[in-house]
Amino acid sequence: MVAFTLNGEPRTVDVDGGTPLLWVIRDEFGLKGTKFGCGLAACGACTLLVDGEAVRSCVLPVSAAEGLDVTTVEGLGSPDDPHPVQQAWIEEVVPQCGYCQPGFMMATAALLADVPEPTDDEIDARITNVCRCATHHRIRRAIHRAAEIGSTREGAE
Amino acid sequence: MTGGETGGGGAPAEGPEASDGRRGVTRRRFLVWSATGVGVLFGAGYLSRGVWRRFLAGYANAGEFPYGGPMDPSLWFEIGVDDRVVLHSAKVEMGQGTFTGLAQIAADELEVDVGRIRVVHASTSSGNVDPFATGGSTSISSLWQPLREAAATLREMIRIEGARQLGVDPSAVTIDDGVLTAPAGSLTYGAVVEAAGEWEVPETPPLKEVSDYRYVRQPVPRVDLEEKVFGAPIFGMDAEMPDMLFGAVARPDRIGARFVSADGSRAAAMPGVVRVVIEDDFAGVVAETFTAAARALQALDVEWAVERSWSDEDIRAMVRTGRGTDHVIQREGSVGRAFDSGEVIEAEFTSPIGAHAQIEPGVALAHVEADRATVMISTQVVGLTRRQVADALGLGVEAVDVRPMFLGGGFGRRLHTPIAVDAARLSRAVGRPVKVTNTRKQEFQRDTFRPPTHHRLRATLEGEGRIGAIEHRVASGQVAIGSPLVPALAQTVIGHDIGAWRGGMIQYRAIPNHQAVSRTVELPFSTSWWRSLGLLANTFAIECFMDELAEAAGRDPVELRLDHIADDEAGRRLRAVIEACAAQAGWRDGGVGGVAPGSEAASAPTSAPTSAMGFAASTDANTPCAHVAEVRVDEGRIRVEKVTCVIDPGLAVNPDQVRAQCEGSVVMGLSAALYEEMTVTDGVLGPTIYGPYRMATLADAPREIDVEILENADVPGAVGEPPLGPIGAAIANAVWRLTGVRLRDMPLQPALDRALAGAA
Structure with a gap:
């Protein structure tokens, strides 16, 4: 039995502790926003937040999440209350096929939590996910836009 | 197709009953109950025109691909009592933005707010089945006419039925955003559908003028944004x-x-x-x-x-021009005579095996x-x-x-x-x-790869820096031939591989003698359709060679190209794209920081500029596109700082999505041209994972991509693939201007690494 917090809700699951967190979230808890791309932490499609850190969940045993706080794209925000990253992704019309985008958005959320206004070089160094539609141009714009939205919201609070 | 056929006890969750009950939508197939003949009428009309023959002939010539599926409005549209419109698309959404374009087109002819149209994939049981495929950059262009006709027909059917319900003549009814208004009162589409009895199907009404459309030609946000940003389970x-x-x-x-x-x-x-x-x-x-x-x-x-245990050497030896059966795909004048009588400039180019590497396995x-x-x-x-x-x-x-x-x-x-x-x-x-x-390893090893290619270019120059003759010979693994999509009979009829030579014709048709020759090889692994087919490799070879000819002739490469463009419609559109791209990028004699061929700067690296521009252009499926790449080389690493992309796809249904396709094509093409390569070692294809199969990431993508759209045709053309054409050549041409190193083999980064190692 493994227990952790998923998008703010305490959850327990009875699976082999070696099962990658990705599959527990997708198939035990039915949240499909976190994607399978490669299974070897090489593409970043499965990126989610564990205690605020961006983690590639396809290689993280669920047992390693015991007692920790896991956030997926579904928990990041909602259409009524989007996270600044999601708001920026909408404003910049980033997705094409969209499959890799949750991973990019989660990696960006972690980056902005660390570095609220990242430079282009910091973005290059920290966001290393793969996107085959090649939406990189808009992803970069959206990261800067998300930083702006974040700072505006912070100022408003 | 009637509601009853799918309405058995084990009706699928998305079936009509479940749909009716859950969403409160009545008459899911709202025409089906009373007008079953309509489908036959429309379907037969569109299907009887020899879809395959037209497809193959059209495709071979211009990438034109008439839609061959049914266009019965009742198969495409569903109107709910809540006035929402569901568009059941026979084309699939893979990121190219087709759902959004279809929604815009339908909204304009249906006279409803685009926000009320929900686009979904048509299941085959709905009867709306595309007999061919989603591909070839044809979804919007092939549906432009039939979807407008279907939507306009549906609008008029609702007008006639609504007029009957209101007790007025249809000519007395005006329609605005899904509401019919007459002196006698008004009705929403949903209300008309709910109370409808027999539907009268009018002749296809005249279509609106494009200038009267509210959504077509506007940058409407993608209709699938919300699902894709909030993680909906749609894949x-x-x-x-x-x-x-x-x-x-x-x-x-x-x-x-x-x-x-x-x-x-x-x-x-x-x-x-x-x-x-x-x-x-x-x-x-x-x-x-x-x-x-x-x-x-x-x-x-x-x-x-x-x-047998295959190796890279085996594959390279198979894919060579000058061996096997050649197919002449373009011929004007006689290159043979020109080559016999003049000094021949010659160069060879290659491209590697490429993987699709899409993220969803x-x-x-x-x-x-x-x-x-x-x-x-x-x-x-x-x-x-x-x-x-x-x-x-x-x-x-x-x-x-x-x-x-x-x-x-x-x-x-x-x-x-x-x-x-x-x-x-x-x-x-x-x-x-x-x-x-599939595992990721299976996905890489059992892909239907972009085939490796080998190109031989020859040309002669005449006085005043003009090209007298040019020939492109390409050898390639198969693309169309061998594909289950193309029937064996059609493969026999056509003979040559229309996919492999895509982009392989000479677009500078004012050169008096020009010829293109294609040869395809069946390789021991599967090669087939990869976005833009042969375009990336063929354009790389031809457009790099054009720069070599410019150098030999002492001409500016852009001017040399402009001097050899035919004076016909395709030529004029190509010329406009090239001129606009050069102007937009600020191209002047070799571009910013350009090294004049043979100048001292070219041989004196210490005083050489830090960046240079490279130019290339292509015509794919009637869509011309030109790129200027601004490139730096940092300690041997090719950095593309900016790409200017000018495209003329004709009418741009959604300019923002045309832009998105250009940005994506530029970076996907850059990735393939600079880094990507599958190799064969001891009978095994590899690499089998991202990283070792190197693809461009944010750090490699240009910080600036400047897209300009020309619309020199009044109907929509191809968008999703044409802008992939020029990028490889534009980068290689820039690297030459900067370093004096000619890169004739993709991927370019390892080729430059080898050249620099050899020079050291």
């Missing part, structure tokens, strides 16, 4: 059915391997395994979870027979029951997949329902999705729904 990978199990199928590592036998005893003993299935030449596992299936696959012992969910099957899948070939599953199960096609899901990337990879058959076999064996997913 093939996300498909689920009750009691679903997970499957994995053994596939060989080695090229040309044949199944001999399998021993499932170790796999069957693994935890969570439900069944090991070994039939004929097939071995797979079914388990309770994805992880259990993946682990069991590792324990499945399969013996494969291999007759091959995946299919199938549920096979006694006399029917249901498949949920990301595929570009809905009809073909249905047929393949039906054949494998011994069912008629009407017994198989394929429900397309959003694709986590297509790029041509999903123009062949026999993984649906794998899922169906496993489902049949266990009697429950089974979802099969």
Whole structure:
């Protein structure tokens, strides 16, 4: 039995502790926003937040999440209350096929939590996910836009 | 197709009954009840025109691809009592933005707010099946006319029926945003549909002027943004059915391997395994979870027979011009005579095997029951997949329902999705729904690769820096030939490979003698459709060679190109794109920082500029496109700082999505041109994972991509592939201007590494 917090809700699951967190979230808890791309932490499609850190969940045993706080794209925000990253992704019309985008958005959320206004070089160094539609141009714009939205919201609070 | 046919006791969750009950939508197929003849009428009209013949001929000439599916409005549209319009698209959405363009087109002719149109994939049981595929940059261009006609016809049907309900003449009814208004009162579309009896189907009404459209030619945000930003379960990978199990199928590592036998005893003993299935030449596992299936696959012992261990050298030797059967695909004047009498400039180019590398792996969910099957899948070939599953199960096609899901990337990879058959076999064996997913390694090794190519370019120069003759000879692995999409008969009729030579013709048709010659080779592994087909490699070769000719002639490369463009419509559109791109990028004599050929700067690296521009242009499927790449070389690393892209796709239904396709094509093409390469070692294709298969990331993508759209045709043309053409050549030409090194082999970064190592 493994227990952790998923998008703010305490959850327990009875699976082999070696099962990658990705599959527990997708198939035990039915949240499909976190994607399978490669299974070897090489593409970043499965990126989610564990205690605020961006983690590639396809290689993280669920047992390693015991007692920790896991956030997926579904928990990041909602259409009524989007996270600044999601708001920026909408404003910049980033997705094409969209499959890799949750991973990019989660990696960006972690980056902005660390570095609220990242430079282009910091973005290059920290966001290393793969996107085959090649939406990189808009992803970069959206990261800067998300930083702006974040700072505006912070100022408003 | 009637509601009754899918309305049995085991109606699928998305069936009409469930839909009616859950969403409060009445008359899902709202015309079906009273006008079953309409489908036949429309369908027969569109299907009887020799779809295949037109397709093949048109495709070969200009990439034109008339839509061959049914255009009965009742198959495309569903109107609910809540006035929402559902558009059942026979084309799939793989990121190219087609759903958004279709919504815009439909909204304008239907006279409804685009926000009220929800676009969904048409299942095959709906009767709206594209007989061919989603591909070839044809979805919007091929549906532009028929979808407008279908939408306008539907609008007029509603007008006639609404007028009857209001007791007025249809001419007295005005329509605005889904509301009919007459002196007698007003009705919404939903109200008209709810109270409708018999539908009267009018002649196809005249279409509106493009200038009267509210949405067409506007940057409407993508209609699938919300699903994609908030993580909705829309992809093939996300498909689920009750009691679903997970499957994995053994596939060989080695090229040309044949199944001999399998021993499932170790796999069957693994935890969570439900069944090991070994039939004929097939071995797979079914388990309770994805992880259990993946682990069991590792324990499945399969013996494969291999007759030969292939190497890169073998493949390179097969793909050479000058050997095998040539097909002349373009000929004007006589290049032979010119080459006999003048000094011939010559160069050879190559491109490697490329992988699709789309992020969602091959995946299919199938549920096979006694006399029917249901498949949920990301595929570009809905009809073909249905047929393949039906054949494998011994069912008629009407017994198989394929429900397309959003694709986590297509790029041509999903123009062949026999993984649906794998899922169906496993489902049949266990009697429950089974979802099969390829491993990433399987995805890389068993891809339908972009074929390797070899090009030989020859030309002669005349006085005043003009080109007298030019010839492009290309040898390539197969693209169209061998594809299950192209019937064997058609392959025989056409003979040459229309995919392999795409982009291989000489677009500078004012050169008095020009010729293009294609040769294709069947390789021991599968090669086929990869976004833009032969365009990337063929343009790389021809457009790099044009720069070499400019150098030899002492001409500016842009001016040299402009001097050899034919004075006809295609030529004028190409000229406009080239001139606009040069102007937009600030191109002057070799571009910013350009090194004049043979100048001192070129041979004195210390005083050389830090960046240079490279130019290239292509024409693909009637869409001309030009790129200027601004490139730096940092300690041997090629950095593309900015790309200016000018494209003329004709009428741009959604300028923002045209832009998105250009940005994506530029970076995907840059990635393929600079880094990507599959190699063959000891009979095995590799690499089998991202990283070692190097693709551009944010750090490699240009910080600036400046897209300008010209619309020098009044109908929409190809968008998704043409802007991939020029990028490889534009980068290589810039590298030459900067370093004096000619890169004639893709991928360019390793080629530069070798050149610099050789010079050191």
